[in-house]
Amino acid sequence: MAKKPSIPKGTRDFTPSEVAKRNYIFDIVKKHFKAFGFQPIETPSFENSDTLMGKYGDEGDRLIFKILNSGDFISKVDDVTYSSKDSSSLTPKISEKALRYDLTVPFARYVVMHQNELDFPFKRYQIQPVWRADRPQKGRFREFYQCDADVVGSDSLLQEVEFVQLYDAVFTELGLEGATIKLNNRKILAGIAEVIGAKHFLIDFTVALDKLDKIGKDGVKKEMLAKGISEVSIEKAAPLFNLTGSNADQLDILGTFLKDSEVGSKGTEELRFIIETISTLGLQSAKLGIDVTLARGLNYYTGAIFEVAAPENVKMGSIGGGGRYDDLTGIFGLNGVSGMGISFGLDRIYLVLEELGLFPKEIDRSLDVLCFNFGNKEALAALKLTTVLRKLGLKADLYPADAKIQKQFKYANNREVPYVILLGAEELANKSFVVKNMASGEQQTYALDAAQEFADSL
Structure with a gap:
């Protein structure tokens, strides 16, 4: 007996219904991307390893899928490297390419390569799959789609304001009212690290802090201590991790705490501008709140950082995130190009909509009408009618064989x-032709040349 096939952990097959629901999300996101002036691009599914490695921190690098070189790659490895069994020295010799980890770094590479063809500021959107060698769990997959929007070539904080509005517009149309857009600034985190005496541990500080909702305060403290951050420093920062009150109240507390840090004060000012501008403009349904524990442990963020939480009645990780990366293109030799971008977590958004029953009921309808098959002559006439109905915009099909009527009804x-x-x-x-309403059982007869009349009745 042949072995039953399987697929890799963290990947999925999608049914017609699931694809229809995913496309529903795609269509709404694309609609608003276009409304905000973003243009579409696509990049290869895999990049040169040196394009990706070193851009996401040590933890991110470990989650990048490497692609083995073609041919007899082992024969090209010298005996010393091979016998050392050291993956860090062996990998570069047997793998020169890797699956993309996200869409942002490939986008930075794209901007550098095409800089003479682009008009800045350049606003792009991109919807493509990415891969991460992560541990699969609910809402977390090894292969998944990202829906990104970025703008490069402008350091205006109005870009941050627009991205908040973009999140609000998309989630409002999806019916996710009450989604919370959490906001922080990497400059604030840098300021906190400076004030508590852990300036040289900024990366370790933010990576540990980003895990607060996963491992709790004790877990974060334990990890910080293990990285060399003193207990005194951790205790100094602790009060900030329980901030309460309005956004204005929290900004005042931050302003006082960071008054002796130039970078921290700058971050607070930027956060205040975004919060106050959004307050003036208003939001449709989303909530906007400060979260100083938000770190998004990616090294390339330099300013505002976003993360979107699903409505409170759904237990789910973030359904969107992003931030400001003032010199991401600098890693590829193009300095001084400021960038800002956000991402929509398609798979998690799907799970949230499914749990809340927010997908339109008619979304699974792949056919509006099915013509039954009663034999060769009748089928030819039905096929002609089907062709006319399709031109009128209906999803129409003809059952391919003159099977028993009960079988055709069962199929319908x-x-x-x-x-x-x-x-x-x-x-x-x-x-003529007879139309049967499958829900009510009612039937109506139309002239064979009256397809338009039938279509208009739907």
Whole structure:
């Protein structure tokens, strides 16, 4: 007996219904990307390893899928490297390419390579799959789509304001009212590290802090201590991790705490501008709140950072995130180009919409009408009618064989087809067709040349 096939952990097959629901999300996100002036691009699924490695921190590097070189790659490894069994020295010799970890670093590479063709500020959106060698769990996959929007070539904080509005517009149309857009600034984190005497541990500080919701305060403290951050420094920062009150109140507390830090004060000013501008403009349904524990442990963020939480009645990780990266293109030789971008977590958004029952009921409808097959002559007439209905904008199909009528009805029921067309010998002789409403059982007869009348009735 042949072995039952399987797929790698962290990957999925998608049914027609699931694809329809995913496309529903894609369409809404694309609609608003376009409304905000973003242009689409695409990049390869894999990049040269040196494009990706070193851009996401040590933890990110470990999650990058490496692609083995083609041919007899082992024969090209010298005996010393091979016998050392050291993956860090062996990997560069057997793998020169890797699957993309996200869409932002490839986008930075794209900007550098095409800089003479672009008009700055350049606003792009990109919806493509990415891969991470992460531990699969609910809402976390090894292969998943990202929906990104970025703008490069502008350091204006109005870009941050627009991204808040973009999040709000998309989640409002999706029906996710009450989604919370959490906001912080890497300059504030740098200022905190400076004030508490842990300036040289900024990366370790932010990586540990970013895990607060996963491992709790004790876990974060333990990790910080293990990285060399003193207990005194951790205790100094502790009060900030329990901030309460309005956004204005929290900004005042931050301003006082960071008054002796130039970079921290700058971050507070930037945060205040975004919060106050959004307060003036208003939001449709999303909430905007400060979260100084938000770190998003990616090294390339330099300013504002975002993370979106699903409505409170759903237990789910972040459904979106992003931030300001003032010199990301500098890693590829193009300095001084400021950038800002956000991402929508498609797979998690899907799970949230599914749990809350927010997908439109008709989304699974792949056919509006099915013509039954009563034989060769009748089928030819039904196919002509089907062709006309398709041109009128209906999703129409003809059952391919003159099977028993019960089998054709069963097929229509399984496909949840709302209307079936009966065009048998009698109808063919009368130049008519009968439409049966599958929900009510009612039937109506139309002239064979009155397809438009039927279409208009739906």
